[in-house]
Amino acid sequence: MVTAIVLLNAARGRVNDVAETLAGLDGVSEVYSVGGRYDLVVIIRVASNEALAELVTERLQALDGIEETETLIAFRAQSRHDLESMFSIGL
Amino acid sequence: MVTAIVLLNAARGRVNDVAETLAGLDGVSEVYSVGGRYDLVVIIRVASNEALAELVTERLQALDGIEETETLIAFRAQSRHDLESMFSIGL
Amino acid sequence: MVTAIVLLNAARGRVNDVAETLAGLDGVSEVYSVGGRYDLVVIIRVASNEALAELVTERLQALDGIEETETLIAFRAQSRHDLESMFSIGL
Amino acid sequence: MVTAIVLLNAARGRVNDVAETLAGLDGVSEVYSVGGRYDLVVIIRVASNEALAELVTERLQALDGIEETETLIAFRAQSRHDLESMFSIGL
Amino acid sequence: MVTAIVLLNAARGRVNDVAETLAGLDGVSEVYSVGGRYDLVVIIRVASNEALAELVTERLQALDGIEETETLIAFRAQSRHDLESMFSIGL
Amino acid sequence: MVTAIVLLNAARGRVNDVAETLAGLDGVSEVYSVGGRYDLVVIIRVASNEALAELVTERLQALDGIEETETLIAFRAQSRHDLESMFSIGL
Amino acid sequence: MVTAIVLLNAARGRVNDVAETLAGLDGVSEVYSVGGRYDLVVIIRVASNEALAELVTERLQALDGIEETETLIAFRAQSRHDLESMFSIGL
Amino acid sequence: MVTAIVLLNAARGRVNDVAETLAGLDGVSEVYSVGGRYDLVVIIRVASNEALAELVTERLQALDGIEETETLIAFRAQSRHDLESMFSIGL
Amino acid sequence: MVTAIVLLNAARGRVNDVAETLAGLDGVSEVYSVGGRYDLVVIIRVASNEALAELVTERLQALDGIEETETLIAFRAQSRHDLESMFSIGL
Amino acid sequence: MVTAIVLLNAARGRVNDVAETLAGLDGVSEVYSVGGRYDLVVIIRVASNEALAELVTERLQALDGIEETETLIAFRAQSRHDLESMFSIGL
Numbered sequence: 015m016v017t018a019i020v021l022l023n024a025a026r027g028r029v030n031d032v033a034e035t036l037a038g039l040d041g042v043s044e045v046y047s048v049g050g051r052y053d054l055v056v057i058i059r060v061a062s063n064e065a066l067a068e069l070v071t072e073r074l075q076a077l078d079g080i081e082e083t084e085t086l087i088a089f090r091a092q093s094r095h096d097l098e099s100m101f102s103i104g105l
Numbered sequence: 106m107v108t109a110i111v112l113l114n115a116a117r118g119r120v121n122d123v124a125e126t127l128a129g130l131d132g133v134s135e136v137y138s139v140g141g142r143y144d145l146v147v148i149i150r151v152a153s154n155e156a157l158a159e160l161v162t163e164r165l166q167a168l169d170g171i172e173e174t175e176t177l178i179a180f181r182a183q184s185r186h187d188l189e190s191m192f193s194i195g196l
Numbered sequence: 197m198v199t200a201i202v203l204l205n206a207a208r209g210r211v212n213d214v215a216e217t218l219a220g221l222d223g224v225s226e227v228y229s230v231g232g233r234y235d236l237v238v239i240i241r242v243a244s245n246e247a248l249a250e251l252v253t254e255r256l257q258a259l260d261g262i263e264e265t266e267t268l269i270a271f272r273a274q275s276r277h278d279l280e281s282m283f284s285i286g287l
Numbered sequence: 288m289v290t291a292i293v294l295l296n297a298a299r300g301r302v303n304d305v306a307e308t309l310a311g312l313d314g315v316s317e318v319y320s321v322g323g324r325y326d327l328v329v330i331i332r333v334a335s336n337e338a339l340a341e342l343v344t345e346r347l348q349a350l351d352g353i354e355e356t357e358t359l360i361a362f363r364a365q366s367r368h369d370l371e372s373m374f375s376i377g378l
Numbered sequence: 379m380v381t382a383i384v385l386l387n388a389a390r391g392r393v394n395d396v397a398e399t400l401a402g403l404d405g406v407s408e409v410y411s412v413g414g415r416y417d418l419v420v421i422i423r424v425a426s427n428e429a430l431a432e433l434v435t436e437r438l439q440a441l442d443g444i445e446e447t448e449t450l451i452a453f454r455a456q457s458r459h460d461l462e463s464m465f466s467i468g469l
Numbered sequence: 470m471v472t473a474i475v476l477l478n479a480a481r482g483r484v485n486d487v488a489e490t491l492a493g494l495d496g497v498s499e500v501y502s503v504g505g506r507y508d509l510v511v512i513i514r515v516a517s518n519e520a521l522a523e524l525v526t527e528r529l530q531a532l533d534g535i536e537e538t539e540t541l542i543a544f545r546a547q548s549r550h551d552l553e554s555m556f557s558i559g560l
Numbered sequence: 561m562v563t564a565i566v567l568l569n570a571a572r573g574r575v576n577d578v579a580e581t582l583a584g585l586d587g588v589s590e591v592y593s594v595g596g597r598y599d600l601v602v603i604i605r606v607a608s609n610e611a612l613a614e615l616v617t618e619r620l621q622a623l624d625g626i627e628e629t630e631t632l633i634a635f636r637a638q639s640r641h642d643l644e645s646m647f648s649i650g651l
Numbered sequence: 652m653v654t655a656i657v658l659l660n661a662a663r664g665r666v667n668d669v670a671e672t673l674a675g676l677d678g679v680s681e682v683y684s685v686g687g688r689y690d691l692v693v694i695i696r697v698a699s700n701e702a703l704a705e706l707v708t709e710r711l712q713a714l715d716g717i718e719e720t721e722t723l724i725a726f727r728a729q730s731r732h733d734l735e736s737m738f739s740i741g742l
Numbered sequence: 743m744v745t746a747i748v749l750l751n752a753a754r755g756r757v758n759d760v761a762e763t764l765a766g767l768d769g770v771s772e773v774y775s776v777g778g779r780y781d782l783v784v785i786i787r788v789a790s791n792e793a794l795a796e797l798v799t800e801r802l803q804a805l806d807g808i809e810e811t812e813t814l815i816a817f818r819a820q821s822r823h824d825l826e827s828m829f830s831i832g833l
Numbered sequence: 834m835v836t837a838i839v840l841l842n843a844a845r846g847r848v849n850d851v852a853e854t855l856a857g858l859d860g861v862s863e864v865y866s867v868g869g870r871y872d873l874v875v876i877i878r879v880a881s882n883e884a885l886a887e888l889v890t891e892r893l894q895a896l897d898g899i900e901e902t903e904t905l906i907a908f909r910a911q912s913r914h915d916l917e918s919m920f921s922i923g924l
Contacts, residue, residue: 412543632687
């Protein structure tokens, strides 16, 4: 299981429809509208680095209305407690 | 339920013990070591803005070994699918 | 009651009409032309995070003449004195 | 009446006591803990530019626990509605 | 008397004609072509904050060929001596 | 005559005494406390590039309480009119 | 032998075809899709500074779909051991 | 096989000994002194994300003389050709 | 004699022809393609600040294919050895 | 012949003595005090990349009083006219 957090800015006035489209993509686990320098935070959970590459570069970045993305790839889930809760919901 | 994503840099050589301590705090749901400009991404889920304030300013930022934090407060979970999964694990 | 401070840049030559339009939106409490890196500071006071999301992403960011926004969501009003004055004007 | 919005970062672990001290200064109208790149937003309302200079450079910036400040001086309150509400609370 | 220093970038190849136009505006006291990150530094001296707002947002920022402006509003002239010395060297 | 505009940040709580010291240096024409990213704007008028070098690198930057300086050297005063208007308003 | 590492951002939705084209250029040794602020990291190994100039300014930067490049020229390979270990693991 | 490119700044005057130490770490494939904003580029090739986490957070970032690191995790090697060409030139 | 160093970015794919044109301008002494954040470094040696202003704002910045320039004006040549070598080539 | 341009910031109040020391180093051709974001621009002309590595990482960056350096390595001298003048002074 590979987790990545994508920080994303949408074109002006497009935040909500971009968020809705993102939420429908396979591999996208959560989408949040946030305050601060970014418009959206997208949490991705996929099976492999290759699946991450495919989701980010072929589907996510190709969406209309997205202006900038910065992908933070997790190389370790530091928390045991979180791994457990991930099991319990079948992720 | 209030969600926040905290982007965090730790003092050099302290990433892992900071991450472990963070993972043990009430309200901290997930902690990831990530590549890129930040060392850690912390996902917080608490009951209210007041609980978020207390967690971020009194407990998280007071930890030794933390150098910079940027808190992205979610004001909307755009994805229905994610809200459902949050219910199913009793968050 | 949720308060947010929005730092905003307008398109060149559009500061004043953007400011006027913003001042007429429900939930917008104050609009200031300011010196420094930003053109306008907008103070928002609404009933909930959901109302903030609706105001920022659907109405404010959709306005013509706005180029960049950074929304600072307040998670605590540190000052008692300020909470009192907010009561006294019925916010 | 001169209004200024101060964006402020506190030393790690000092946000809350800095905020409390700020809230007690004459001329400080509101203090918010915020998400994003800044720790606190302080709203100042004083009688003149000279009073602003005195408050910012002699009292606010001299406080222990403050690391960086950026003062946005308002040169116009764009909103009529806001001026009215300011009258009504006797500011 | 309110003083402001405006740091300004012009469109490529437009520095000189923008500078000339700026120099002709009421309230603009000095215009310098400068090295470094900015193209021009404009020094404004007007009677009030309201006059500054009018000059910056309605006339200066509306000029064709201007790309970015950052207005530094002076809230105190620290030096009396400097006004005197300007007389004595016949500026 | 060489003109330079120095953008300057002082150590916390030192803005006013730094400004006073600066105002007493030969060649320093004006010193302003400003809002925005910088604490002080210093306007220098000296006879030659060599005098500017001496003032900036040997006296100004050696002052205690100064943290960062950015010197914008004017290579052209675009406006004749401005020197005249300074006479006419008695500056 | 001159080595350079190019940090590169592609136009939205173009990362994969840009990467493929880059991988076909003589002198380009490796191309990686990466997380973080950049889209691609390109490793170049050519015979001389002149060959590097020709590759970067005439062929690489001329490709459609590339938006920004930052070329890090290696002036020393600090490690002998690394060349050896590349043999030993069959890369 | 996981590849990561680490952009790294060393303490002043420490570049060469840091580079030497890095070159001796298991998993570090290449170390280059580079021009530009970074001092060193380190190329890492390890067996898994977990091995990468261990190398970056426990060994690399713990080295004395390292000031800042930014880890770019490759999620796809776009070019097959490149591995081949490395054989053919005898690297 | 006034020296200035211009840091310059060209439009994508235009570095070489911009460099050639720059090299033909009177007052331009050297033009280098460089690695790092900038595309070109231009070294200017002219007779006076006024000649520098004319070269930078009227001829250099007006060239097609130039996107950003930052002019570093030298106010002192610190090195005696360099001044001597400048004499010896009749600059 | 390898040319590099080093952009350098010195510790406060150290610009002149750092510049003098730099001017005495073999391989350093010119040293300028400059306006703008950097304190000094150093022009280096050495025989090879290896000589550049030795000068920058072992001698220049080891000097006391230097805080930050950014080395721009020239990979092409675009100007024929400049190459000629370099010959004529025997560089």
